[in-house]
Amino acid sequence: MASIASTNKKLTLWMLAWPIFIELFLQFLLGAADTLMVSRISDDAVAVVGFSNQLFQALTTLFITVASGAGILIAQKLGSRNGEDARTIAIMAVNVSAVIGLGLSVLLFLMPGEIAAMLQLPEHLIPLAKTYISIVGGGMVLIALMSALSTAIRNTGNTKGPMYTAIGMNVVHVFFNYAFIFGAFGFPKWGLMGVAVSTVLCRLLATIVLFIMFLSTFERTIGLRDLNVFNRKLFGDIIRIGWPLGINMSCWVFTQLLIFTFLAMLGSNELAARTYMNTLESFCFMLGYSVALAVQIQIAHLYGAGRVKEAYGLAFRAMWIGLAVVTVNAFIIFMFGRQLLGLFTENKEIVALGVSLLGMNLLLQPGKMVNMALGNALNAVGDTRFTMWTSVFSMWLVATGLAYFVGIELGWGLIGIYACMILDEYIRGTLSLVRWRGRKFLRKAELDEAAAKITAESGSGGIISKQTALDV
Numbered sequence: 001m002a003s004i005a006s007t008n009k010k011l012t013l014w015m016l017a018w019p020i021f022i023e024l025f026l027q028f029l030l031g032a033a034d035t036l037m038v039s040r041i042s043d044d045a046v047a048v049v050g051f052s053n054q055l056f057q058a059l060t061t062l063f064i065t066v067a068s069g070a071g072i073l074i075a076q077k078l079g080s081r082n083g084e085d086a087r088t089i090a091i092m093a094v095n096v097s098a099v100i101g102l103g104l105s106v107l108l109f110l111m112p113g114e115i116a117a118m119l120q121l122p123e124h125l126i127p128l129a130k131t132y133i134s135i136v137g138g139g140m141v142l143i144a145l146m147s148a149l150s151t152a153i154r155n156t157g158n159t160k161g162p163m164y165t166a167i168g169m170n171v172v173h174v175f176f177n178y179a180f181i182f183g184a185f186g187f188p189k190w191g192l193m194g195v196a197v198s199t200v201l202c203r204l205l206a207t208i209v210l211f212i213m214f215l216s217t218f219e220r221t222i223g224l225r226d227l228n229v230f231n232r233k234l235f236g237d238i239i240r241i242g243w244p245l246g247i248n249m250s251c252w253v254f255t256q257l258l259i260f261t262f263l264a265m266l267g268s269n270e271l272a273a274r275t276y277m278n279t280l281e282s283f284c285f286m287l288g289y290s291v292a293l294a295v296q297i298q299i300a301h302l303y304g305a306g307r308v309k310e311a312y313g314l315a316f317r318a319m320w321i322g323l324a325v326v327t328v329n330a331f332i333i334f335m336f337g338r339q340l341l342g343l344f345t346e347n348k349e350i351v352a353l354g355v356s357l358l359g360m361n362l363l364l365q366p367g368k369m370v371n372m373a374l375g376n377a378l379n380a381v382g383d384t385r386f387t388m389w390t391s392v393f394s395m396w397l398v399a400t401g402l403a404y405f406v407g408i409e410l411g412w413g414l415i416g417i418y419a420c421m422i423l424d425e426y427i428r429g430t431l432s433l434v435r436w437r438g439r440k441f442l443r444k445a446e447l448d449e450a451a452a453k454i455t456a457e458s459g460s461g462g463i464i465s466k467q468t469a470l471d472v
Contacts, residue, residue, distance in 0.1 A: 013318060016294035019159035023166040024286040037177050038195055039344045043272045045192045046344070048128045050275030051121055051260055056137065058257045059104050061250035063097040063144045068249070069242020071151040072300050072380060073234075078156060079304025087218040089238060090152035091229050094145065094214070101144025108137025120261045122268060128192055135196035142203040149210040153217050155297055161213050165206050173202040244388035245379060251391040255400040259417060262408055270414045273353035276344050280337065280358065284329045284365050285372075288322035292372035299380035308442045315377035315436055322373050326365040334358045357418055364422045370429035374436045381441040390431045399424035 038045045070093035077086035108115070112133035116126050150162040179187035180194020190197065215222045263270045295318035302311040333340070337358035341351045375387050399421050407417035 013291070013294055013298060013314070013321075016157065016159050016297055017290050019163040020154070020293050021287050021290035023159075023163040024290050026163075026166040026170045036344060037181050038192065040181065041191050043345055043347060043350070044125055044268060045128060046275050047268050047271040048121075048125050048132055048192070049195070050278065051116075051119075051125075051264070051271065052129060052132050052136065054253070054257045054260045055115070055119065055133070056140070056143070058250070058253040059108075059140065060143060060147065061246050061253055062104065063100040063147060064249045065242045065246025066093050066096045066100075066238060067148045067151045067242075068245040068379075069093075069238040069240075069384075070148070071155040072241055072245075072296070072382070072384075073237055074152060074155040075297050075300030075380070076304035076382075079301035080306075083219045085231075085234060086156070087220060087222065088229055088231050089234050090214070090218070091222065091227060092231070092235055093152060093238065094148045095227065095230075097144040097148035098141060101141035104140040104144070105138050108140055109134050112137065119257070120264050122264055125268070131193050132196050135193065136199050139200040139203055142200065142207050145207045146203060146210060149207070149214045153210065153214060154293075155300070156217055157297070157301075158217065159294070159297075161217075162210070165209050165213070168209065169202050169206045172205060173198055176201055241382055241384050244384035248384070248388045248391045251388075251395040255395045258400050259403060259421070262404055262417060263414065265408060266413055269347065269349050270353065272345065272347070273350045273357070273414065276341055276350065277354050277357045277361075279344075280333055280340060280354075281361055281364075284333055284361060285326050285368055287329065288326040288365070288369045289372055291318050291322045291325070292369075292376045294318070295373060296376035296380045299377050303381045303442075311377075311381070312436075312439060312442055315374055318377075319370060319373035322369040323366055326369045327362075330362050330365040334362055353414055356415060360415070360418050360422060364418075364425060367422060367425035367429050371425050371432060374429065374432035377436055378432060378441075383435070383441045386435050387432065390428045394424045394427045394431075398427060 038049050070089050073089050074086045077083070077089065113126055113130045116129040116133060117123075121129055150165070153161050176187075176198035177195055179185050180190045180198055183189030188194070260271065260274070263274050295314060299311045299314060302308070302314070337355050338351060341354045345351065378384070378387050402423070403417040403420035406412050406420055407414065410416065412419075
């Protein structure tokens with residue numbers, strides 16, 4: 001790994017954010033190409049892909065707990081110049097994620113139809129869902145490995161590596177999608193099954209590339225013998241930071257899955273409209289999200305190095321940059337929304353529903369940006385329990401409970417459900433803003449740093465109280 005000096009040069013907001021943005025943008029293109037190609041099969045196939053992807057996202061929370069907690073700790077340890085602990089944390093995250101992912105792969109491969117039926121997918125879509133869920137879900141271990149590997153690499157400050165991997169993955173995926181859907185280049189014409197096979201092949205190749213990159217990410221190269229390392233104390237630190245992140249993420253994906261279940265109750269048109277909307281909405285916030293991810297890495301490094309004043313101001317800078325970007329993006333998508341939706345489907349009812357959602361998206365994105373920027377800042381300093389509790393409160397009561405009442409019971413449909421999703425983002429964003437301004441974890445770090453300096457200067461090795469440090 002590069003020296004500490006060169007690492008610090010990489011850790012500017014821009015240098016961290018632009019590769020993340022390119023990676024997210026390529027993922028967006030991958031999803032858009034996926035949706036566009038699948039739409040040539042049928043709107044039902046699109047609905048199945050959208051529904052299945054929500055299921056997969058819900059299940060990823062079982063290993064995101066480890067990967068996310070490890071990522072924050074890796075950045076903090078590198079900020080405090082403790083590279084060996086960072087290396088150990090990364091190895092443990094990859095191993096544990098792989099075990100969890102393998103268990104999920106077996107479950108989804110063996111019971112795809114039962115799972116789809118349990119989640120209220122319309123009966124006529126279940127045969128398609130069985131095919132897609134069993135193949136893509138059977139490769140869940142690859143998603144687990146990709147998540148852990150890319151998170152570890154990215155939090156060292158190397159955001160370009162995952163970006164280059166995403167570029168290759170996109171090219172290969174689009175090629176295989178085209179080949180399998182349309183039977184081109186001598187490939188079999190497999191339709192939706194071909195899309196599933198293409199997805200798994202691309203993830204396998206990406207996992208191999210990321211693993212090779214991971215072995216040389218840290219200052220001391222990781223050998224095959226090192227992969228069985230385990231440190232109970234460090235793993236406890238991962239879980240301490242990671243389990244609230246896991247619950248936070250699980251709240252989001254499970255509430256989204258429930259929302260898709262509500263949409264399935266409304267009909268396949270609403271389900272397809274939300275799937276198309278997800279594709280367009282991704283473009284609106286991905287640059288803002290890349291800024292939020294970058295600021296989390298930078299703040300974690302600064303926090304680990306004891307530079308808390310810089311960390312505090314950086315969160316607001318990132319928030320304002322992100323707000324400007326997502327607002328412009330949302331407006332552009334709204335202006336050209338009807339034409340863009342027309343690329344995916346000729347169903348006028350689906351297009352009309354999608355256009356209505358794009359208008360509401362102008363309200364959604366600013367609230368989402370505040371929530372992402374300040375929520376990630378809180379996570380970076382270890383205040384993960386607060387973001388967890390805000391998610392438990394707002395997502396379940398507002399984004400899901402109120403959405404069901406308004407959208408299903410009162411009959412407001414998709415528009416009512418989306419309005420509740422907007423309200424949820426603003427509630428969580430406001431709570432995160434108040435919490436960050438309170439500087440609870442930052443003040444604690446300042447006191448600890450001041451006490452350490454006084455102890456070092458006195459050379460006595462005695463106990464210095466935090467009050468003494470504060471007075472100084």
